[in-house]
Amino acid sequence: MTSATATSIDRRIFFLGVNPGYAPNGVPDSRYVEFYQRRASSRLYCAIVGNVVVPGGYSSNNATPKLTSDGVWASVAGAIAEKGSLPGIQLATAWEGYAGIRKFVGAEPGQVIAAARALVEGIGAGGIDRALTEFDEAAQIAIGHGFRHIQCHAAHGYLLSLLVDDRINRDAERVLDRLADLADRLASSQVETSIRISLRTGDVRFDATGTDRFHDRIAALPFDYIDLSSGFYNIDKRLIYPSRFDVQVDRIAESRGVAERNPAKAFILSGRAWQAKTDELPTNMHIGVCRDLIANPDFLDDPGNGCRNRNKCHYFSRGEEYLVCALWSKDVGGRSHLPVKV
Ligand SMILES: Cc1cc2nc3c(=O)[nH]c(=O)nc-3n(C[C@H](O)[C@H](O)[C@H](O)COP(=O)(O)O)c2cc1C
Numbered sequence: 001m002t003s004a005t006a007t008s009i010d011r012r013i014f015f016l017g018v019n020p021g022y023a024p025n026g027v028p029d030s031r032y033v034e035f036y037q038r039r040a041s042s043r044l045y046c047a048i049v050g051n052v053v054v055p056g057g058y059s060s061n062n063a064t065p066k067l068t069s070d071g072v073w074a075s076v077a078g079a080i081a082e083k084g085s086l087p088g089i090q091l092a093t094a095w096e097g098y099a100g101i102r103k104f105v106g107a108e109p110g111q112v113i114a115a116a117r118a119l120v121e122g123i124g125a126g127g128i129d130r131a132l133t134e135f136d137e138a139a140q141i142a143i144g145h146g147f148r149h150i151q152c153h154a155a156h157g158y159l160l161s162l163l164v165d166d167r168i169n170r171d172a173e174r175v176l177d178r179l180a181d182l183a184d185r186l187a188s189s190q191v192e193t194s195i196r197i198s199l200r201t202g203d204v205r206f207d208a209t210g211t212d213r214f215h216d217r218i219a220a221l222p223f224d225y226i227d228l229s230s231g232f233y234n235i236d237k238r239l240i241y242p243s244r245f246d247v248q249v250d251r252i253a254e255s256r257g258v259a260e261r262n263p264a265k266a267f268i269l270s271g272r273a274w275q276a277k278t279d280e281l282p283t284n285m286h287i288g289v290c291r292d293l294i295a296n297p298d299f300l301d302d303p304g305n306g307c308r309n310r311n312k313c314h315y316f317s318r319g320e321e322y323l324v325c326a327l328w329s330k331d332v333g334g335r336s337h338l339p340v341k342v
Pocket residue numbers: 016017018019020050051090153155156196229240241242270271272273288289290291292313314315323
């Protein structure tokens with residue numbers, strides 16, 4: 001069962017967080033605005049602009065956009081809203097000295113987890129409070145620019161994903177209380193919220209214990225949606241962007257498990273979600289789409305023509321500066337965004 005079902009039973013469709021890299025020195029340029037303008041539509045419920053660094057925060061790479069008072073952010077939000085989608089923004093930070101790996105699978109998952117625990121310990125309560133305050137301030141700036149859905153990026157091994165998990169941060173409850181407070185305040189301003197988490201880190205030993213409990217604790221937070229991703233960037237990127245069928249099947253099964261255990265909460269399914277048997281999904285699961293919409297801006301009207309797994313979009317892993325797709329008719333720095341019919 002495919003797309004027709006996805007829409008006919010009224011599941012909301014989200015354009016998942018993407019950092020397209022069209023942001024020299026952290027400032028989005030016209031390619032960035034056009035990228036989102038071209039993909040937003042009345043069929044797309046919400047477009048979540050990806051991995052935007054909170055003021056005072058740290059980028060995960062040189063092409064990461066930074067949230068400032070620059071009017072370009074209002075142009076991004078306005079372009080999305082004009083086309084009929086809710087403008088969303090994913091707020092994130094890494095930390096000083098963070099470096100993403102270029103390879104898809106890291107050599108030492110256990111060391112990544114150990115380093116994460118040491119990092120959190122070193123940041124301390126004061127540093128954690130400052131980081132959370134930056135998220136509060138960023139949310140207000142984003143709302144001022146016109147964003148109406150705020151996502152906290154607590155996935156993929158970036159700072160928040162370490163802070164919210166008590167298997168990494170012994171003080172995680174205090175962080176969760178502050179995030180709950182942020183979600184409540186945004187709700188009272190009629191701003192929609194979500195939090196993105198990773199179902200697994202990719203470190204098999206770490207993931208073997210406490211995973212369901214962690215998911216259920218996050219599901220209890222007062223965010224409108226829990227966006228279920230997977231993988232830590234420096235452990236196993238194949239979990240973040242599943243291409244193999246078995247990885248996709250596992251991801252959908254794990255996501256379903258969380259949604260079924262928490263029927264009162266809404267979830268966003270990702271990882272080739274469009275190909276899931278949507279009529280069999282719990283009704284509290286909505287559909288997140290990324291690579292298909294990157295490949296074809298008109299994917300929601302033309303769902304037979306999406307991503308073909310050519311992997312060119314993984315620009316950071318390939319040592320490139322910005323997003324391209326093998327299916328676009330030409331590489332003009334992302335301006336064309338038109339799929340080649342193959
Ligand atoms: C080029 C590219 C950039 C991405 N950037 C982000 C990002 O900034 N934040 C994020 O949470 N996920 C990011 N992702 C992951 C996607 O949001 C999505 O979870 C993943 O691609 C799986 O969904 P899909 O199978 O529909 O592509 C990115 C993916 C790609 C391919």
